[in-house]
Amino acid sequence: MTGTCNTKHQKLIAWVEEMVKLCQPARIHWCDGSAAENQSLCDLMVKSGTFVKLNEKLRPGSYLARSHPSDVARVEDRTFICSKTKDEAGPANNWADAAEMKKIMLERFAGCMAGRTMYVIPFAMGPLDSPICKIGIEISDSPYVVVNMRIMTRMGQTVLDKLGADGKYIPCMHSVGAPLKPGQVDVAWPCEPDPQKKYIVHFPDEPAIWSYGSGYGGNALLGKKCLALRIASTVAKKEGWMAEHMLILGLTSPANKKYYVAAAFPSACGKTNLAMMKPTLPGWKVTTLGDDIAWIRVGKDGHLYAMNPETGFFGVAPGTSAKSNPHALTACAKNTIFTNVVLTPDGDVWWEDMGVPAPAKGIDWEGKDWTPDCGRKGAHANSRFTAPAAQCPVIDPDWQNPEGVPLSAIMFGGRRPSTIPLVNEAFDWEHGVFMGSACGSETTAAALGAAGVLRRDPFAMLPFCGYNMADYFGHWLSFVNKTDRSKLPKVYFVNWFRKSADGKFLWPGYGDNSRVLKWICERVEGTGKAQKTAIGNIPTPDALDVSGLNIAPADLAQLLAVDIAGWKNEAADVETNYAKFGKALPKALSEQLAGLRKRLG
Ligand code: GTP
Ligand code: SPV
Ligand code: MN
Numbered sequence: 001m002t003g004t005c006n007t008k009h010q011k012l013i014a015w016v017e018e019m020v021k022l023c024q025p026a027r028i029h030w031c032d033g034s035a036a037e038n039q040s041l042c043d044l045m046v047k048s049g050t051f052v053k054l055n056e057k058l059r060p061g062s063y064l065a066r067s068h069p070s071d072v073a074r075v076e077d078r079t080f081i082c083s084k085t086k087d088e089a090g091p092a093n094n095w096a097d098a099a100e101m102k103k104i105m106l107e108r109f110a111g112c113m114a115g116r117t118m119y120v121i122p123f124a125m126g127p128l129d130s131p132i133c134k135i136g137i138e139i140s141d142s143p144y145v146v147v148n149m150r151i152m153t154r155m156g157q158t159v160l161d162k163l164g165a166d167g168k169y170i171p172c173m174h175s176v177g178a179p180l181k182p183g184q185v186d187v188a189w190p191c192e193p194d195p196q197k198k199y200i201v202h203f204p205d206e207p208a209i210w211s212y213g214s215g216y217g218g219n220a221l222l223g224k225k226c227l228a229l230r231i232a233s234t235v236a237k238k239e240g241w242m243a244e245h246m247l248i249l250g251l252t253s254p255a256n257k258k259y260y261v262a263a264a265f266p267s268a269c270g271k272t273n274l275a276m277m278k279p280t281l282p283g284w285k286v287t288t289l290g291d292d293i294a295w296i297r298v299g300k301d302g303h304l305y306a307m308n309p310e311t312g313f314f315g316v317a318p319g320t321s322a323k324s325n326p327h328a329l330t331a332c333a334k335n336t337i338f339t340n341v342v343l344t345p346d347g348d349v350w351w352e353d354m355g356v357p358a359p360a361k362g363i364d365w366e367g368k369d370w371t372p373d374c375g376r377k378g379a380h381a382n383s384r385f386t387a388p389a390a391q392c393p394v395i396d397p398d399w400q401n402p403e404g405v406p407l408s409a410i411m412f413g414g415r416r417p418s419t420i421p422l423v424n425e426a427f428d429w430e431h432g433v434f435m436g437s438a439c440g441s442e443t444t445a446a447a448l449g450a451a452g453v454l455r456r457d458p459f460a461m462l463p464f465c466g467y468n469m470a471d472y473f474g475h476w477l478s479f480v481n482k483t484d485r486s487k488l489p490k491v492y493f494v495n496w497f498r499k500s501a502d503g504k505f506l507w508p509g510y511g512d513n514s515r516v517l518k519w520i521c522e523r524v525e526g527t528g529k530a531q532k533t534a535i536g537n538i539p540t541p542d543a544l545d546v547s548g549l550n551i552a553p554a555d556l557a558q559l560l561a562v563d564i565a566g567w568k569n570e571a572a573d574v575e576t577n578y579a580k581f582g583k584a585l586p587k588a589l590s591e592q593l594a595g596l597r598k599r600l601g
Pocket of ligand 2: 074216217218224225266267268292314447
């Protein structure tokens with residue numbers, strides 16, 4: 001054993017011993033989360049070939065990892081929710097019988113850590129002093145997971161201290177699924193290459209998480225999507241709060257008034273970018289509280305308070321440039337782990353649309369020699385940086401406030417090349433919940449499978465809701481009974497991704513999204529001008545501040561138009577999706593849909 005087991009928690013110790021018997025690791029390491037431990041793990045991974053140390057002058061304290069080509073994104077079809085009944089998991093989840101799945105897991109995990117070190121990773125989601133902080137213990141055979149979890153969560157001895165002798169924790173089992181035979185030489189990125197043998201399994205009733213076969217992102221960093229969304233959403237339903245796939249930002253107006261906004265966009269649809277955006281509108285300032293997950297509850301004053309349970313960004317690399325997201329570039333300037341990007345000859349990293357010239361030659365994400373004209377992309381479309389949130393130059397002073405921050409507005413969005421306008425305000429909370437439930441997007445590289453296909457992704461939670469989504473819709477609707485209606489945030493639907501007939505984005509996006517945020521603040525204040533349409537309240541042509549923006553009036557008109565024929569198709573598609581939920585669909589939502597249809601004529 002390396003690393004001391006510094007806990008008096010007998011139940012935890014007994015569980016770890018049981019898992020040692022099951023997994024048969026060669027060594028056990030209890031993680032303390034210290035800088036020294038982190039450095040020794042990084043050194044170990046440089047030696048084993050998992051990590052390339054980047055140029056200390058150009059990218060201090062940073063490393064590059066290249067994954068196995070089969071292990072580059074979340075695997076939704078191998079993600080399971082093992083609630084008591086299939087109905088509890090709902091039609092949008094893969095359900096499996098808990099006892100049967102446990103049997104499969106015990107078979108998979110038997111001896112799975114042979115020749116490897118078992119790391120015991122204590123972590124907390126949320127500030128340790130937050131009333132909704134949740135503690136997990138991830139057992140993993142991946143040192144890559146340890147160093148990523150140290151950035152993404154509050155990890156180490158402080159968490160064991162907080163647990164004390166009998167605190168509650170969520171057990172999270174993880175293995176890359178690649179046991180080593182005696183004398184067998186390890187590979188740089190061990191995993192189970194057969195997709196049918198990967199399992200990302202949730203037992204919401206225990207609760208517990210078992211993940212097998214993948215070492216990548218949300219499949220392996222179990223605090224993130226598995227705990228803070230799938231398990232947390234089931235806990236939140238019971239306890240009366242919400243666990244959401246949302247960024248949280250602070251917005252300060254030139255008059256120095258501060259607003260907090262949360263936004264749910266599906267994976268790779270712009271959360272990180274919006275969360276730390278540099279407004280092009282003079283005098284406006286954005287500060288970041290979170291870029292992926294928000295835990296939201298009703299505060300003492302009746303307003304909804306949002307808190308980020310994470311401590312780092314696992315951000316999409318391609319497209320991140322000084323122009324699109326300068327603050328993300330600063331956040332990953334040091335102490336960052338890059339996965340599946342290009343290694344440059346001077347020991348730095350590069351990716352497509354980074355805004356700097358490509359190196360004349362480099363090593364691509366598959367470890368092959370690469371030149372800009374070789375016909376292949378150098379970085380994988382779902383390549384990522386893992387960077388400490390505290391390194392974001394516009395991190396909000398309240399980002400670790402255990403109470404969270406009060407929300408003025410909630411936004412939904414997605415990649416929609418047609419139909420959906422730039423911004424649309426809900427008439428009221430129920431209409432807002434309808435908007436969330438009708439969310440859809442072209443799919444992206446964040447999950448394995450075809451990209452660019454339109455799919456319904458209600459609340460951007462399709463892959464992340466741990467229970468029946470119809471009940472989840474009902475939970476959202478129930479917030480009108482939990483507080484004063486007037487204290488609920490206003491709800492908006494945005495679309496930065498409208499395209500013209502020739503396939504170009506109609507809206508410049510990124511920092512110019514501040515123009516939409518400004519209008520939202522004006523609406524919150526009651527001053528912003530809007531026209532009531534069949535689909536919601538849309539800015540009047542003069543209401544959106546487009547000063548200094550070079551946009552053709554015809555394009556702007558198209559961005560704010562209500563495409564009646566398109567919306568009729570939209571309503572039909574939402575209805576098809578609703579049909580999956582049968583009688584469980586809340587009546588308020590079928591009424592919203594009927595209302596929309598009536599207004600469309
Ligand atoms: P996950 O981490 O997967 O949940 O993704 P995310 O929602 O945080 O998405 P992110 O901000 O990383 O953006 C994903 C991709 O969308 C990047 O390639 C961005 O460059 C691009 N993107 C983000 N915002 C905009 C925008 O306003 N306009 C356009 N055209 N592209 C954008
Ligand atoms: C997403 O896919 O929404 C992500 C990346 O944020 S992962 O952590 O892999 O889930
Ligand atoms: Mn995400």
